[in-house]
Amino acid sequence: MNSPDLQSHLVARRLRKSYGSLKALDDVSFHVGKGEAVGIVGPNGAGKTTLFGALAGSFPVSGGQITFAGDDITHDPAETRCAMGIARTYQVPRPFLGMTVFENVMVAARAGGGLSAAPATDHAAKILEQTGLFALANTPAAALGLLDRKRLEVARALATSPDIILLDEIGGGLTEAELVQLIALIQSLKDNGMTIVWIEHILHALIKVIDRLVCMAEGRVLAAGDPNAVMQNADVRRAYLGSTPE
C-alpha cells in the first residue's frame, strides 16, 4: 500500500482522540484521494464515527494532523471545513426539527454552499428530487420517520456542494429496493467526481461502490487496501466477523 502522498485529497496523520482513559482514536492515519471512494468497516466502538467527527471538525482532536487539498485544517472549525468542501452526515440523524425538510436543505445550500436565495432554492429542490424527498419538501422535519431522516442527512450534506462527503451508516434499515436506489445515488455522485468516505455495515452495498476498504477496531486501523484482500485479512475476520478464514 502506498503512503499518503500530495495527490491525496484528505489526509489524517496519527490522529488521537481520548475521552478520559478511553482512546476513541489511537494513532489513526487515513487518506482518501480525489474522486476516490473509501469504505470503512469495523465493530461497534471501533472509532469510525469518531474519525468522521475529527475529519469534519465536530470536536478538537487530542493529537495528530489533518490536511485537506494540502492545507492544514486540524484547528479549523466545522463551518470552515464545510465551506472548503467537506460535508458529513450523522449516524443518528440530526435534522433541524423546528424547520421543514426544504428549509433544512436550504440552510445548508446557503450557509455551506454559499448560494444566494434564488440559486439556493433551485439547488435545494434538485437535491430533494435526487434524494427522493421532493414530495416531503414542506413537511416539518420533526414529522419524518427514520428512513426519511437518513435521506435528509444525505440531502443536507449534498446541498453544501461538497468535494468530499462522509456518509455514516446511511444504508442501515433500508429495504433491498431502497438500498439499490441508494447505491445508484452514491455511484452517480462518484461518477460526477465526488470523493466519498462511507461507513457501512452492509458490506455487499459498500463493495459495489468503493475502491478501497479500511477496517478499524478499538480506535486503530487494522487493515486497509483492496476490499477483498482486507476482508480476507485474519485480524479483520477475527475482530469484525468473529471468525478466522478456513
Add this chain to the structure above:
Amino acid sequence: MTDYSIRPIPQFDRAIIAGAGMAFVVFGLLPMFGSALVVDKLTMLFIYIILAVTWNLLAGYAGLVSVGHQAFVGLGAYMMLRMVEAGVPPFIAIVAGGAVIALIAWPMAAFVLRLRAGEFAIAMWVLAETIRSLVMLDPYIQGETGRSLVVLNAYDPDMRRNTIYLMALVLAGAVIVISYRLLHGRLGGETQAIRDDEEAAGSVGVSTFRVKRIIFVLSAVGCALAGTLWLASAITFQPRTAFGIQWSVFMLFMVLVGGLGSILGPILGAVLFMTLQVIFGDFGVWYLAGLGIVAMLFALHVPRGIVGLLSEKMGREPITMQKLLNPKRT
C-alpha cells in the same frame, strides 16, 4: 433561469401586514386627538412590544434564553442619562444611548456565548447584577438614590409626551420590520438551525458564533432602546428598577403567552400584558398574582401561546417565517 420558487406570502398574511401598516399610520396621528393618558399607555405598549420582539428573536429563534437582558434595559437608560449630562439633546440620546450599547454587547458576546443553555441564562443574570452594582458606584447616580432626567422638564409636557410616543412607535415599528426581514433572509434559517442543533448547524457551514453574536447584539440594542424610551417617559432613574429582574419576567410572560418563536406572538403577548396591566394595575399585589395565574394557565393549557391557538384554528401559522417550496415549475 430558475425552475423552482418559494411560495409567495399568502393573501391572508398580506392583509394582516397591510392592516398593521394602516394601524401604524393611525397610531401616528393619534396624539392629535387622543388623551394624555391614552398616549402614555400606548407609549408603554410600544416599549413592551420592543422588549417582547427582541427577546423572542433571542430565545424563540436563536434558542438563547436569557434572564439577564435587564442589563441592557438598565445600561441603555444609564447611557442616556450620561449622554444628556454630557450635553447631548435628550431626544437624540434616546436613540444614541440605545445604539451605543452595541459596543458593549459585542465584546460581551465573546464570553457569554461560550456558555450553553442554563449556564448562559444564569450568567446573564449575574452580569446584570454586576453591571447594576458598577453603575451604582458612579457618583453621579448616587448609589440607590438614582438620578432624574431633569432637562426633560424644560420641554412643554404635551410636546414631550407626544415626541416620546412617536419615537416609541417608530422604534417599535423598526424593531418589528428589522426582525421580520432578518428572519426571512439567510440569517433566519441559520439562527433556527443553531437553535435546533448547534453542532449540526456548524456541519452544514453555519458560522455559529458569528450568527449568535449578531442576534445577541441586536437583542441588546433592542432592550437598550426600550430602556432609553422608558427613562424618557418615567424621568427617574433608579438602578434597582432599571436593572430589575421584572424586565425579564415581563419579556418571558409576553413571549410565552403570545407564542415563542413566532413573529406575531410577542406583539399579541405585549398587547395582552398591557391590557392586564390597565385593567388590574390598581389592585396592587393582586395584579402580580393575576399575572402569575394567567402565566400558569397558559403553560398548562396553551403551551404554544395565542399564536398556537390561532394556528390550530387556521390550520397554519399566521405570518409564518416558514419558507415553503412551490411544487410548480415556473
